[in-house]
Amino acid sequence: MHVAVFAFPFGCHALALINLVQKLARAAQETQFSFLNTEKSNNSIFSASITSLPDNIKTYNVADGVPQSHVFSGDPIERVELFIKETPKNFKMALETAVAVTGQEISCLIADAFLSFSGSIAESLSIPWIPVWIPVPHSLSTHIYTDMIRQHYANSLGYGCSNSCGDGHDVELEEKTLEIPGLSELHIADLPVEVLPRDAQETPFSCLLGQIGNMVQKADTLVLNFYQELYPEPLLIDLKSKFSNLLNVGFISLSMPPPSLPPSTEDTTGCLSWLDSQKSKTVAYISFGTVVNIPRSEMEELAEALEESRTPFLWSLRENVRDCLPNGFLERTTMHGKVVPWAPQTQVLAHSSTGVFMTHCGANSVYESIANGVPMICRPFFADNKLNARLVADVWRIGERIDGGVFTKTGVARSLDLILQHEQGRRIRSRVQAIKELVLKASAPGGHATQAFKTLVEKMTLV
Numbered sequence: 001m002h003v004a005v006f007a008f009p010f011g012c013h014a015l016a017l018i019n020l021v022q023k024l025a026r027a028a029q030e031t032q033f034s035f036l037n038t039e040k041s042n043n044s045i046f047s048a049s050i051t052s053l054p055d056n057i058k059t060y061n062v063a064d065g066v067p068q069s070h071v072f073s074g075d076p077i078e079r080v081e082l083f084i085k086e087t088p089k090n091f092k093m094a095l096e097t098a099v100a101v102t103g104q105e106i107s108c109l110i111a112d113a114f115l116s117f118s119g120s121i122a123e124s125l126s127i128p129w130i131p132v133w134i135p136v137p138h139s140l141s142t143h144i145y146t147d148m149i150r151q152h153y154a155n156s157l158g159y160g161c162s163n164s165c166g167d168g169h170d171v172e173l174e175e176k177t178l179e180i181p182g183l184s185e186l187h188i189a190d191l192p193v194e195v196l197p198r199d200a201q202e203t204p205f206s207c208l209l210g211q212i213g214n215m216v217q218k219a220d221t222l223v224l225n226f227y228q229e230l231y232p233e234p235l236l237i238d239l240k241s242k243f244s245n246l247l248n249v250g251f252i253s254l255s256m257p258p259p260s261l262p263p264s265t266e267d268t269t270g271c272l273s274w275l276d277s278q279k280s281k282t283v284a285y286i287s288f289g290t291v292v293n294i295p296r297s298e299m300e301e302l303a304e305a306l307e308e309s310r311t312p313f314l315w316s317l318r319e320n321v322r323d324c325l326p327n328g329f330l331e332r333t334t335m336h337g338k339v340v341p342w343a344p345q346t347q348v349l350a351h352s353s354t355g356v357f358m359t360h361c362g363a364n365s366v367y368e369s370i371a372n373g374v375p376m377i378c379r380p381f382f383a384d385n386k387l388n389a390r391l392v393a394d395v396w397r398i399g400e401r402i403d404g405g406v407f408t409k410t411g412v413a414r415s416l417d418l419i420l421q422h423e424q425g426r427r428i429r430s431r432v433q434a435i436k437e438l439v440l441k442a443s444a445p446g447g448h449a450t451q452a453f454k455t456l457v458e459k460m461t462l463v
């Protein structure tokens with residue numbers, strides 16, 4: 001058996017996928033795994049959290065499509081588009097290498113579902129194709145129903161007409177809920193531009209995502225980075241009607257239950273020992289991942305709110321953006337705050353002093369917060385962030401969206417106060433604790449996620 005795995009080398013996608021593959025490699029030790037990824041992404045997932053792989057996984061480099069001596073514009077999407085232009089040729093070449101190195105033909109293809117062309121590759125090799133959906137399943141449905149969504153809403157939002165239609169943002173309309181199967185909990189405003197381009201042009205990325213909805217439905221088996229227990233019923237029913245095996249294997253990047261914390265002295269970032277010195281559930285942990293750049297004005301508002309409210313905070317902030325902080329902020333807040341260039345996020349969220357997570361709502365951050373029972377304050381930025389923030393704030397009600405969508409001093413202070421001091425915050429915390437218990441149970445022996453994982457191993461090793 002030789003399983004090839006195609007990674008989408010952006011955001012937290014590749015890290016999530018390698019985590020799944022590690023679990024699979026331990027469950028199917030006779031099976032050889034070839035993990036195909038770009039060199040850049042491979043290097044970053046290994047430096048981030050993975051130190052060594054089981055012997056039956058080997059990694060292979062895939063060309064990233066960046067021409068030699070290319071000058072980047074600074075827009076993160078540029079890398080994605082160069083990479084897309086290079087597909088599927090780059091993966092086909094790496095696949096040939098993997099076959100040559102192992103001397104084994106490929107028996108199954110597991111791929112990030114963003115790489116919709118992988119279905120045709122599996123078909124041409126007459127092997128099973130198992131796509132993996134990394135974001136929340138709601139966002140898969142927005143891609144499956146993209147045509148319907150555009151037909152319903154594009155015209156009324158002014159998308160597709162000339163500049164005379166203004167900026168195409170009808171605020172009232174944007175707040176309407178979607179009349180799309182399984183998605184009634186979402187609002188039009190939650191849809192990313194790739195699904196509803198509004199006044200933006202189609203891009204190679206939106207075209208790629210546009211194909212996913214159609215392609216992915218050709219798969220019998222679909223793996224989701226999610227729990228059956230967390231779906232609204234109509235969405236689960238709708239997706240089950242489209243895939244014979246809808247395998248919700250749980251949060252694939254996380255070990256469930258979360259491992260116990262290492263001794264604080266072993267944490268060289270100093271975060272854990274600092275948290276030890278704080279009171280239970282009082283600290284705001286702040287991190288917006290590695291891609292997001294917060295506008296300077298918002299950084300200032302956020303910093304001022306932290307300073308004035310004297311909320312204990314741990315802020316993971318890259319060195320190169322620190323000069324956006326107000327003058328003297330770091331010195332004035334040393335008594336109740338700590339700013340670090342990088343924090344061991346999973347462990348910080350697992351620490352008993354952490355009371356709230358201020359996040360951009362990338363799926364992985366939301367999942368880590370849930371797995372540790374920590375309420376969130378959401379400041380969504382791009383891609384699926386808004387959709388995730390909707391689930392957190394209004395559907396699961398395990399956090400708050402920041403007032404007006406951007407950081408203001410009063411908005412931040414209000415949210416912090418609500419979550420950390422008020423009865424409403426206590427209710428939010430008990431709901432997130434309840435969801436944590438639900439996912440722990442699903443991940444335990446006999447739980448739904450455990451069963452789904454077993455089925456995946458069977459499908460993958462079927463000849």
Ligand SMILES: *[C@@H]1O[C@H](CO)[C@@H](O)[C@H](O)[C@H]1NC(C)=O
Pocket residue numbers: 039042043046059060061
């Ligand atoms: C991926 O990264 C790891 C760690 O840096 C390295 O050992 C491995 O050789 C890399 N794989 C490829 C194909 O470059």
